[in-house]
Amino acid sequence: MTAATLDAVVAAGPRKFDWVRRNPTIVIGSAILALFVVLALVAPWIANDPLSFDPLNRLKRPSSEFWFGTDQFGRDVYSRVVYGTRISLIVGASVAVIATAIGLVVGVLCGYYRRVDDIVMRVMDGLMAIPAILLAIALITLMKASLLIVIIAISIPEIPRVVRLVRSVVLTVRGLPYIEAAVASGTRGRIIMTRHILPTTVAPLIVQATYVCASAILIEAGLSFLGAGTPPEIPSWGNVISLGRAYFQISPWIIFFPGLMLAIAVLAINLVGDGLRDTLDPRIARRM
């Protein structure tokens, strides 16, 4: 580089959008996600009643009046999809929070106390052997379907993955000299766990939480599609798709638009997750 260009670079100072350029996936993913959040918040102003029947306009093609067409009851698919954003975001965020919170507590305890570890990890192994969708189906067939039950049912199979991750981080950290020093100086176990071990789990946990969130949204849609998800009167994307099944050959738009939204939302969350993984924790990045 010649002196002239170097001067120019120095004069320009740190570029404004440097961070954006270095993390395109996080920026693009968050931007799309932000759009979905806005959509969910302003749903009542930009969409009509997702439940109102209109027998005169059954199975209408997408048009300027009905952007995404109408379903077999004449309900506006666009309005239903917009309101469905709320359900998917609520499910994704709640499951991510519940699964990481419980997984964190159990994982730290397992990593720190060997006796707890033996028993709890056997339970986690067993839970992990059950396919997530079937576990959720089992819970939902036994209880009255509600949004809360769906969230709990999806959270349970996600917990073991978080526990394993946290536990492996804790086990690595536990052997490090600074923990030994804390133990030697008589720090109590609770303090060591919360102040010295917990912070090391934050970065991998954030990354994991994004993947849990994406997977939860997909599982909720899958459950609703199978008829074991949110109650059918709630316009979740999976429910809209499920109802469109019988009319797929004549009215593919009922399935196509919510499916597309679902794919875009999951893609956006995964992009954020991949980006965070690369910036926050290069060690995991290499392992993936």
Next chain:
Amino acid sequence: MTAYILRRLLATIPVMVVVALFVFLLLHLTPGDPAAVIAGDDASPLDIEGVRRKLGLDRPLWEQFGIYVSNLLRGDLGTSIFSNLPVLTLVKQRLEPSLVLALSTLVLATAFAVPMGVLAAWKARTLIDRVVMGFSVLGFAVPVFLIGYLLIYIFAIELRWLPVQGYKPLALGIGETARSIALPAFALSMVYMALIARITRASMLEVLSQDYIRTAHAKGVAAVAVLLHHALKNAAVPIVTVIGIGLTLLISGVVITETVFNIPGLGRLTVDAILKRDYPIIQGLIILFAGVKVLANLLIDISYVFFDPRIRY
């Protein structure tokens, strides 16, 4: 080796006990009377009493679990409440389509994804690599039912190359079966391909940077031979592992794909059980799928020996 396999077989027992305990306790710990839940919303008190008697729900909990486990050990997965048939019989009736779908998906996904991953690693940071990685990111995001309906729309409704839905059993000839299973297997394999391609690429990248790869190139081994013989074989362990991890994905996927394509397999059995709230069927299927997964992972662990002779058990 034999000792290792035995030890691993023994280690599957606690896992399966946890699974059995979980599905058993689920029924008893959920709020409400299990007999009433199983009997359904419009059952009379007499019906509920009948269910309670039939399922032995009036006995102490530990005794019920004992009976349940001893039944499982004798191959009795329970009895469907709705049809009164043993769950195992129902599973056998519906097994073929699901097995064909799962195996063809597995073969299809591996056959496409491993070459894709190898190519991406070999041509790392080129357009080919980006296309493969882009596909892999997309494959994780697009739900199987969207891919399924898109494929039906393009190949069955517009082009009329393949049947829209349904399954033709093997008894009608393998050609017919292949035609009926092509679209579902392809739809289901997408997410699996994404997973395998990504791991193959990562694992190959790591191996390709090793000294012995450079040595092989230096002594004049053809590039393809280096790639396949020297590199891929050494990159195989993570790839095989992820195929095992993906089995859970595959099982959940089978249930959804069968619903999209109207295939009368275990997925349909599950959906029917949901509609009729036939808990014993779901209980039995969970035990079955968990067992399959645990055994498959055991086989995969054993297979490491063939890929990496340094691993000794």
